[in-house]
Amino acid sequence: MSSHDLKRQAAAAALEHVRDGMKLGLGTGSTAKHFVELLGERVRGGLKVIAVPTSEATRADAQANGIALTTLDEVDRLDLTVDGADEINAALDLVKGGGGALLREKIVAAASDRMIVIADESKLVANLGRFPLPIEVIPFGLAATRRAVEEACAECGVFGSISLRKGSGGHAFVTDGGHWILDAHLGRIPDAPGLADSLNAIPGVVENGLFIGLASMAVLAGPDGIRIIERP
Numbered sequence: 534m535s536s537h538d539l540k541r542q543a544a545a546a547a548l549e550h551v552r553d554g555m556k557l558g559l560g561t562g563s564t565a566k567h568f569v570e571l572l573g574e575r576v577r578g579g580l581k582v583i584a585v586p587t588s589e590a591t592r593a594d595a596q597a598n599g600i601a602l603t604t605l606d607e608v609d610r611l612d613l614t615v616d617g618a619d620e621i622n623a624a625l626d627l628v629k630g631g632g633g634a635l636l637r638e639k640i641v642a643a644a645s646d647r648m649i650v651i652a653d654e655s656k657l658v659a660n661l662g663r664f665p666l667p668i669e670v671i672p673f674g675l676a677a678t679r680r681a682v683e684e685a686c687a688e689c690g691v692f693g694s695i696s697l698r699k700g701s702g703g704h705a706f707v708t709d710g711g712h713w714i715l716d717a718h719l720g721r722i723p724d725a726p727g728l729a730d731s732l733n734a735i736p737g738v739v740e741n742g743l744f745i746g747l748a749s750m751a752v753l754a755g756p757d758g759i760r761i762i763e764r765p
């Protein structure tokens with residue numbers, strides 16, 4: 534079965550947790566895009582939901598699929614966010630931001646009563662860190678911020694190259710918030726909560742891609758079917 538099919542299966546399984554009248558957060562990435570498409574089918578069939586997208590790309594997809602949108606200024610809390618991830622461990626801590634939407638994704642997840650992570654099972658890892666950790670930074674003072682990121686990593690016992698993410702044309706990739714992304718190639722992150730706190734204490738860092746304690750359930754699709762991991 535292709536990765537495309539597995540992602541769609543995970544998205545379909547998560548859709549079973551959506552109820553009429555819910556306020557939803559819509560994630561970003563290829564797996565979340567399947568969820569938006571399947572949710573759109575249900576909306577066209579009469580399901581009433583209202584949703585906050587986590588990126589301009591997801592906003593466009595949601596609008597194309599006829600999903601009513603709102604903002605976190607107009608609603609207090611969201612009932613459920615469904616989003617993908619780059620890495621998921623057994624404790625449901627995540628690395629996110631491969632698609633560059635980590636800041637809005639974390640704001641929306643934190644404003645949600647529940648977050649369901651959808652992925653093909655290759656995203657489940659014993660240790661976080663093989664996927665480069667995205668760190669969203671302010672362009673001003675990039676070199677100083679990069680040095681501070683290296684120091685914070687070293688103090689947490691993790692080492693590796695830190696690269697500025699490039700977009701099309703070789704220029705810096707620019708997030709929806711107008712920021713840049715440093716990708717930290719660390720290999721293994723033994724203390725993810727500690728590293729997340731240290732990175733966010735750096736003035737030029739806007740947010741990092743470690744999602745600690747935000748996901749309540751992972752829906753993982755593999756060749757043998759759907760596997761659910763729930764936060765105890």
Ligand SMILES: O=C(CO)[C@H](O)[C@H](O)COP(=O)(O)O
Nearest residue numbers: 562563564617630631632634
């Ligand atoms: O964090 C993300 C975007 O910022 C995505 O959820 C993550 O990159 C997974 O993407 P995909 O579903 O395409 O594998």
